[in-house]
Amino acid sequence: MLDWWAIQFAHVALLSRNSMSSGLGATKVNEGPIVGTHHGSPMILSALPSASSVRIELLFLESEGLDSKSHKVPTTSVPDVLIMEGGADVLIVGAGPSGLMLANWLARCNVSFRIIDKKPNQTLSGHADGLQCRTLEVIESFGFIDQILKIANPLVEVCLWGPSPDGHIQRNYRLANTAKGVSYIEKIFSEELKRVSGVSVERSIEPISLQIDRETIHDPHSKPIHVQLMHRRADGSIYNEDIQVKYLIGCDGAHSWVRRTLGIPMIGESSESVWGVVDTMCVSDFPDIRCCCTVQSSASGTLKIIPREKGIVRFYVQLRQYSPVADTMDRSSVTSSEIIEAARNILKPYSLVVHREMIGQTVYRVGQRLAPRFSSFNNRVLLSGDACHSHSPKVGQGMNVSMMDAYNLGWKIAQTLNGTITSSVLDTYEYERRKIAEDLLDLDRKIAPLISQKISPEDAVESTRNLRKVFKSGKVFMSGVGVIYGPSMLTIDHSDALHLARHVHPGRRIDSHQVLCQADARPWNVHELMPSDGRWRIVILAGDVREVEQMEKINRLGSLFNGENGLVTNVTPRECRLDSVVQVLTIHRSPRKEVELVHFPSTLCPPFDYEKIFVDDESYLKGHGQAYEGFGVHLHGESIT
Numbered sequence: 096m097l098d099w100w101a102i103q104f105a106h107v108a109l110l111s112r113n114s115m116s117s118g119l120g121a122t123k124v125n126e127g128p129i130v131g132t133h134h135g136s137p138m139i140l141s142a143l144p145s146a147s148s149v150r151i152e153l154l155f156l157e158s159e160g161l162d163s164k165s166h167k168v169p170t171t172s173v174p175d176v177l178i179m180e181g182g183a184d185v186l187i188v189g190a191g192p193s194g195l196m197l198a199n200w201l202a203r204c205n206v207s208f209r210i211i212d213k214k215p216n217q218t219l220s221g222h223a224d225g226l227q228c229r230t231l232e233v234i235e236s237f238g239f240i241d242q243i244l245k246i247a248n249p250l251v252e253v254c255l256w257g258p259s260p261d262g263h264i265q266r267n268y269r270l271a272n273t274a275k276g277v278s279y280i281e282k283i284f285s286e287e288l289k290r291v292s293g294v295s296v297e298r299s300i301e302p303i304s305l306q307i308d309r310e311t312i313h314d315p316h317s318k319p320i321h322v323q324l325m326h327r328r329a330d331g332s333i334y335n336e337d338i339q340v341k342y343l344i345g346c347d348g349a350h351s352w353v354r355r356t357l358g359i360p361m362i363g364e365s366s367e368s369v370w371g372v373v374d375t376m377c378v379s380d381f382p383d384i385r386c387c388c389t390v391q392s393s394a395s396g397t398l399k400i401i402p403r404e405k406g407i408v409r410f411y412v413q414l415r416q417y418s419p420v421a422d423t424m425d426r427s428s429v430t431s432s433e434i435i436e437a438a439r440n441i442l443k444p445y446s447l448v449v450h451r452e453m454i455g456q457t458v459y460r461v462g463q464r465l466a467p468r469f470s471s472f473n474n475r476v477l478l479s480g481d482a483c484h485s486h487s488p489k490v491g492q493g494m495n496v497s498m499m500d501a502y503n504l505g506w507k508i509a510q511t512l513n514g515t516i517t518s519s520v521l522d523t524y525e526y527e528r529r530k531i532a533e534d535l536l537d538l539d540r541k542i543a544p545l546i547s548q549k550i551s552p553e554d555a556v557e558s559t560r561n562l563r564k565v566f567k568s569g570k571v572f573m574s575g576v577g578v579i580y581g582p583s584m585l586t587i588d589h590s591d592a593l594h595l596a597r598h599v600h601p602g603r604r605i606d607s608h609q610v611l612c613q614a615d616a617r618p619w620n621v622h623e624l625m626p627s628d629g630r631w632r633i634v635i636l637a638g639d640v641r642e643v644e645q646m647e648k649i650n651r652l653g654s655l656f657n658g659e660n661g662l663v664t665n666v667t668p669r670e671c672r673l674d675s676v677v678q679v680l681t682i683h684r685s686p687r688k689e690v691e692l693v694h695f696p697s698t699l700c701p702p703f704d705y706e707k708i709f710v711d712d713e714s715y716l717k718g719h720g721q722a723y724e725g726f727g728v729h730l731h732g733e734s735i736t
């Protein structure tokens with residue numbers, strides 16, 4: 096019997112060339128002024144409709160703090176204005192982890208884009224560290240994991256320390272960890288971007304106004320987003336540039352200009368915690384100074400230790416709670432000595448001698464907040480990363496989740512632009528990523544009080560037990576590999592077909608197992624067969640193809656996908672390779688030496704293409720991958736999954 100799960104998936108996921116539609120709905124624009132607050136300063140968000148467009152401006156009524164200076168166009172000099180038309184389809188604002196992930200993805204999908212950042216220089220040693228499993232897998236699928244692994248510090252063990260009965264601290268628990276600590280994420284991603292596409296981050300540039308052309312917003316070929324950019328020259332003078340793009344993506348961090356310009360608030364707690372961060376070269380007799388630690392003392396608060404490459408140790412100390420309403424926090428008042436002294440007090444009676452600070456101290460405020468919308472104007476303007484969610488660093492997720500937002504979004508924009516899929520696929524971005532952001536905030540809410548609270552020696556055991564429980568239950572989520580996206584136009588939860596591959600869950604990334612290339616016996620991990628290059632993939636688990644009948648079914652399946660009028664053929668532009676939109680891979684489970692490549696139909700194994708047919712069998716040097724067991728597929732029987 097032939098099972099049709101994969102075929103149904105293909106039907107739903109792909110649109111035939113004849114049935115593409117833009118999928119854009121009607122736009123609704125706020126036409127009256129909306130009064131809101133921004134860091135305590137009243138502001139008016141005015142949406143001024145004109146015949147065909149709506150111009151959005153932020154008018155700040157009071158003097159702004161540090162973060163919002165960028166909104167003001169200096170009035171002392173009259174800037175030159177450069178009008179740029181044509182050019183890029185996508186403008187990415189912000190070159191942090193999220194913006195750079197998006198840029199790297201779009202570059203691999205041949206999308207024309209620009210990426211700008213208001214900072215004149217790249218962050219030398221990035222803010223966040225701790226790349227989780229799934230993020231590492233994605234980087235591997237981009238093909239530059241080696242650069243990361245060369246400099247990464249594996250964070251193999253997490254240690255939880257709490258107060259001891261003698262009033263000091265003691266290690267209460269150790270658990271395994273899989274993250275890798277890397278400081279230079281932004282640098283590596285920028286270099287990789289340049290290598291792959293020749294595109295560099297354009298610096299000292301920020302957007303100052305946004306205008307949306309409502310009349311053309313439904314036209315997939317139009318560029319309805321008009322953005323005015325302000326460039327700062329090295330001599331301090333400025334000039335403006337007007338550009339038009341199809342999509343604007345706000346990857347501009349927690350104080351996102353794009354989000355605020357759209358009038359999207361951040362909803363959540365009104366208070367924020369203030370963290371002091373310092374990277375050091377230090378000497379300490381604290382036994383876990385090279386492990387990822389959370390240290391809670393009864394008298395002096397909480398410390399996080401992250402060992403970094405080349406012997407660097409990063410300390411995170413929660414300094415105090417901060418109320419944005421009162422806005423009393425002066426970041427410059429916190430010195431590195433204060434942060435180090437706080438760390439030293441927490442570690443007592445262990446010693447801490449700091450020989451060198453690597454990047455000086457940073458103080459950052461963070462609250463648990465979520466934007467009620469991740470996009471606007473029919474998904475023409477979207478938010479990614481800290482721009483739409485923020486939380487404490489205690490679960491080490493900010494960078495990872497921000498990058499995975501961009502990974503989720505990148506291919507959808509690319510395929511919408513190249514017409515492979517209807518633009519309504521962009522609705523799945525918020526649907527899928529909002530749930531992850533909510534789960535993350537939930538986890539953060541559970542962990543944050545357990546870490547921040549002052550605990551007495553009597554409560555230490557109970558507190559560590561609770562912390563351990565939360566860490567353990569959140570481990571798979573934190574690694575990123577446990578993420579499951581719910582049913583949508585992309586994911587069908589086909590419960591009556593799940594028995595065919597019990598461990599392949601729709602909406603979740605497929606596990607990687609070793610298989611062998613039928614042609615040359617080379618072992619591959621399944622993920623290596625699926626680089627992030629913007630193609631869809633169908634994997635046929637063909638079973639035992641020694642049976643003539645089974646091979647006939649494979650033959651029919653090959654024609655159904657790649658035959659003259661096949662599903663894949665129909666969605667592939669005639670001038671392109673047949674596997675340029677959808678690649679069909681076959682993994683069979685017969686003994687490799689009892690099957691020949693030539694027995695497979697040319698629809699699945701085209702001439703000169705030796706990397707389409709694989710087998711789950713014993714390798715010469717690396718054992719058996721047991722991929723079928725890993726996928727939960729029956730070893731015997733006649734099914735094809």
Ligand SMILES: Cc1cc2nc3c(=O)[nH]c(=O)nc-3n(C[C@H](O)[C@H](O)[C@H](O)COP(=O)(O)OP(=O)(O)OC[C@H]3O[C@@H](n4cnc5c(N)ncnc54)[C@H](O)[C@@H]3O)c2cc1C
Nearest residue numbers: 189191192193213222223301347348480481491492493494
């Ligand atoms: C000191 C520090 C330590 C941290 N440690 C951790 C940690 O250990 N673990 C963790 O998970 N998270 C940590 N975080 C949080 C983590 O860094 C963020 O979650 C992550 O960087 C978010 O990535 P992003 O790209 O969304 O935003 P960001 O990294 O904030 O990047 C935004 C970029 O946009 C640019 N930008 C902003 N506004 C504009 C504008 N108007 N125009 C043009 N460009 C603009 C900024 O210059 C910046 O380069 C830390 C943050 C800080 C500040």
